[in-house]
Amino acid sequence: MIEDAEAIGAAVGSALREAGYQVQVRPDGRDLEGDLARFRPDLVVLDVMLPGRDGFMLLEVIRRTSGAGVVMLTARDGVADRLRGLDRGADDYVVKPFVLAELVARVSAVLRRLGRTPSTVQIGDLLVDADSAVVLRGDVPVELTATELRLLRYLAAQRGRVVGKTQILTAVWGYEDYDPNLVEVHVSALRRKLEEHGPRLLHTVRGLGYVLRADET
């Protein structure tokens, strides 16, 4: 990620890491070529407004020298920017200010589109397909609402790892400081649907949060 505003860079960086990605943040594109060669990224998140070479110039460099996907960050009303970016081959764009969850979603959408990420995740006998929005428990399709699906996707991306309610709140809802009961309610609903046809997958870790894990004792 190339972003000069330190707060944004840090926030996005940790959000993406939480989603399971490896992230490098740079404040400018000074050594973009070197970084591309060193890290061979699958995708670059690019701020438009940057000191030195701006986002569009960097976009050209990336397109010339690597097969990486590009997601651009543009200012709110910069329709011109946005078109310009897409025109020149950005794979997607996000308008500032944005919810972290949205950025993460777009990043993984682009990666998926580029074929860098398998679109389906499997946990035990649970199958989650991001493209078709289909969730299967064994062979039984599970009907989920949009929020439940977002929650499940996040937990699936973090599978095996304990995630706190606060963490879930920011990743799935974009809320910074909120009532954890919101998570509890949706976890409850999710469990009812997921565990109707099989053993528990979504475990509570008291005091810490939740884990999605298949227990094959």
Added chain:
Amino acid sequence: MIEDAEAIGAAVGSALREAGYQVQVRPDGRDLEGDLARFRPDLVVLDVMLPGRDGFMLLEVIRRTSGAGVVMLTARDGVADRLRGLDRGADDYVVKPFVLAELVARVSAVLRRLGRTPSTVQIGDLLVDADSAVVLRGDVPVELTATELRLLRYLAAQRGRVVGKTQILTAVWGYEDYDPNLVEVHVSALRRKLEEHGPRLLHTVRGLGYVLRADET
């Protein structure tokens, strides 16, 4: 696609992506062999005028080392180029300047001709033929308007994948930011005609969009 004019490369790239293809754009054929090995493309769109090796040289390389189809872009309206290209085995050519839709059409025509894409898509008992614009539900022909057909084609190309209304708006109408109700109205009309003689195929995924899918698992 190999095209040194960046604007054209980007425009064609996104047009093809919207048509459902996965696209890589390169400004020259420097590492053509490597790219062929890496991406194993079904088809290469090749500009004739290129820095370094020109289109005809690259055409020979492609023909020697891969089974990919080739569509050539010729700037000159010179019949000579065109014949030369076809002579040496290009599958089709497009003369600059061209309309994006035409290039897309020719690309899919070539792919179809090469057997890389079924010209007809089948979803359950629904048959959509892209060439003849014939739509059959079982054995019953379905009469669609132009817009409905464009919408159905897009959904058929993306079948099994959930597509958002915004996505549909840009892909089918070319609108960037518009009233989703437009999509809803046409989906409604399409459903009335499609599902007159059979079960639901065009499903709503609340909060996410629509999917074209035959329901048996």
Added chain:
DNA sequence: GGCGGAGCTGAGCGGTGGCTGAAGAGGTGG
């Protein structure tokens, strides 16, 4: 064994996403 905090869940409500009939605008062919 009792107490407190963490977590669970059923019920209810307000908002909104989605559907559709109707009417107007625009275009095309006769």
Added chain:
DNA sequence: CCACCTCTTCAGCCACCGCTCAGCTCCGCC
């Protein structure tokens, strides 16, 4: 120039979903 057809807009309706709340259970600790 008229008639018809398609596309789009609009508004009303419905269902469902997401959130809040309150009371409950469960668990750990003293």
